[in-house]
Amino acid sequence: MNYLILLSLPFLLAGCISLDPKYQRPIMPVPNRMPHGGAYSTQAGGTLDMANSSWRDYIIDDRLRKVVAMSLDSSRDLRETVADVKSAQAQYEEERSSLLPTVDAEVSNTRSRSLTGVGNQTAISNSASANASTSSFELDLFGKNQSLTREEYEAYLGTQEGARSTELTVIYNVVNYWIILAADKSNLETAKQTMASAADSLQVTQNNYNHGISSMVDVASADSTYQSARADVANYTTSVAQDKNALDLAVGKSVPADLLPSGIEQLKGIMRDMPPAVSSAVLLNRPDVLEAEHNLKATNASIGAARANFFPSISLTASGGVSSSQLSSLFKNGASTWSFSPSISLPIFAGGYNVAALKYSKAQKELYVATYEKSIQSAFQEVADALARRGTIQEQLNAHTAYVNASLTYYQLADLRYRRGVDTYINALDAQRTLYSARQNLISTQETYYQNLITLYKVMGGGTSLRQ
Structure with a gap:
């Protein structure tokens, strides 16, 4: 169930503080x-x-x-x-x-035929996976x-x-x-x-x-x-x-x-x-x-x-699911899979854009x-x-x-x-x-x-x- 925890993490971390100025209604000029x-x-x-x-x-x-x-x-x-x-x-x-976050579910099944390396014999391989993922969600x-x-x-x-x-x-x-x-x-x-x-x-x-x-x-x-x-x-x-x-x-x-x-x-x-x-x-x-x-x-x-x-802005990409060599055993004997990829972006130089944007808003x-x-x-x-x-x-x-x-x-x-x-x-x-x-x-x-x-x-x- 680790992948469920990973997918739930963005919900727990979103919207911690607000930088809005405290709103005060202007005094009536009449x-x-x-x-x-x-x-x-x-x-x-x-x-x-x-x-x-x-x-x-x-x-x-x-x-x-x-x-x-x-x-x-x-x-x-x-x-x-x-x-x-x-x-x-x-x-x-x-x-x-x-x-x-946007959560996507995907079920896939791949069946392929390839050379085995012994003589010119071939073998057929099969793989199946089921995943739920969230992509680049900004905390x-x-x-x-x-x-x-x-x-x-x-x-x-x-x-x-x-x-x-x-x-x-x-x-x-x-x-x-x-x-x-x-x-x-x-x-x-x-x-x-x-x-x-x-x-x-x-x-x-x-x-x-x-x-x-x-x-x-x-x-x-x-x-x-x-x-x-x-x-x-x-x-x-x-x-x-x-x-x-x-x-x-x-x-x-x-x-x-x-x-x-x-x-x-x-x-x-x-x-x-x-x-x-x-x-x-x-x-x-x-x-x-x-x-x-x-x-x-x-x-x-x-x-x-x-x-x-x-x-800084922090983005998360996470996924979790199961995979198996047979589609029929995907949800019974499949192996658990997950990935978690956080990234952070630090504003260092933007040519004065952020300062200008703040001045414009004010x-x-x-x-x-x-x-x-x-x-x-x-x-x-x-x-x-x-x-x-x-x-x-x-x-x-x-x-x-x-x-x-x-x-x-x-x-x-x-x-x-x-x-x-x-x-x-x-x-x-x-x-x-x-x-x-x-x-x-x-x-x-x-x-x-x-x-x-x-x-x-x-x-x-x-x-x-x-x-x-």
């Missing part, structure tokens, strides 16, 4: 709390627990939920990231295999292979976070295009209403001109308003079609008509309100920040591997520390910007709603005064244009309101597993 005061809302906000929530807890509109679920199943962007994750996992498993005494395996593992985890980031982007894009489609449908309906109103005003003005009540200037002004609204109808018709195309591309398949929004005004409570982010710790849950940290950990492990290159770590810190700073800005928008958007929405109501009253009175001959068409035309602009501004603000909700969800990291 304030501990999010900005407050001024533009930032002081209201309590929602109660959604981001750390233990999925997108289904945040998106509550049934149609939008179905569209997002379709995208997570059909998006080609996600299929690309899944392939990347599988590739990274395979590379990690390939590197991890170097921690264990990981200084943790080089362990470090390389950790490097690949962290790279694999970083790829997983990259896939999660892609999932979050897909959800954001789908919801955003869905909202844009709703807004452009409302813009199209507003343009159609304005065109119909302008056509009626043009008819009234033309009749007044025919009866000598209005001038040709009034007719031209009424016609310009009608033609402008007509052009907007054509433009928004195109926008609605293009919005649908963009949504289909983000989802990965054509979205059924019954899952599409009808207008921005009907989007009531499609998403939950986000809780105020009072601590910067929320940034650490973002997949891009986690990906940057895994990349940093990978470079930390590469330093350990570079350090290990300065130490420089890469500095690079990824800066990348990690920059990702946190960028995340802080994105959250702060979204919170600033959240703190003022409701006031803007209320103001634009009141502005539309006031503009409608102004238009109704100005149009009535014109039709009764009390006032000129200039005031009625101005009121009509003011109302049209006010309605467009309200739609734009409503669009911004809903986009801010999905933006907050994205910049705060999107919660737990996005596919739940």
Whole structure:
């Protein structure tokens, strides 16, 4: 059984120490709390627990939920990231295999005929052998292979976070295009209403001109308003079609008509309100920040591997088995055979390669520390910007709603005064244009309101597993 001991020896000696630097997460280069005061809302906000929530807890509109679920199943962007994750996992498993020796088993039988040396007589000889062997297995005494395996593992985890980031982007894009489609449908309906109103005003003005009540200037002004609204109808018709195309591309398949929004005004409570982010710790849950940290950990492990290159490497070649002159008696009366061939390699001169490799690994770590810190700073800005928008958007929405109501009253009175001959068409035309602009501004603000909700969800990291 000596050969079994020899084959087991590499398992006992592998991975004795690690030369990786002790990893310490860099201090967050941002304030501990999010900005407050001024533009930032002081209201309590929602109660959604981001750390233990999925997108289904945040998106509550049934149609939008179905569209997002379709995208997570059909998006080609996600299929690309899944392939990347599988590739990274395979590379990690390939590197991890170097921690264990390769054991081969071989059974052979040789039958030969040769001269005996007496006259020209020949004899037939037969030999059989069975062997198990491990070839050139490097003992990981200084943790080089362990470090390389950790490097690949962290790279694999970083790829997983990259896939999660892609999932979050897909959800954001789908919801955003869905909202844009709703807004452009409302813009199209507003343009159609304005065109119909302008056509009626043009008819009234033309009749007044025919009866000598209005001038040709009034007719031209009424016609310009009608033609402008007509052009907007054509433009928004195109926008609605293009919005649908963009949504289909983000989802990965054509979205059924019954899952599409009808207008921005009907989007009531499609998403939950986000809780105020009072601590910067929320940034650490973002997949891009986690990906940057895994990349940093990978470079930390590469330093350990570079350090290990300065130490000797020991390789083992061992085999053991039995041999016999007859195959039938190989495992009964065969003779035991074994071999054990250790070798050691000492780094004496490599033209400065090992020193340069270590310097490169340390420089890469500095690079990824800066990348990690920059990702946190960028995340802080994105959250702060979204919170600033959240703190003022409701006031803007209320103001634009009141502005539309006031503009409608102004238009109704100005149009009535014109039709009764009390006032000129200039005031009625101005009121009509003011109302049209006010309605467009309200739609734009409503669009911004809903986009801010999905933006907050994205910049705060999107919660737990996005596919739940």
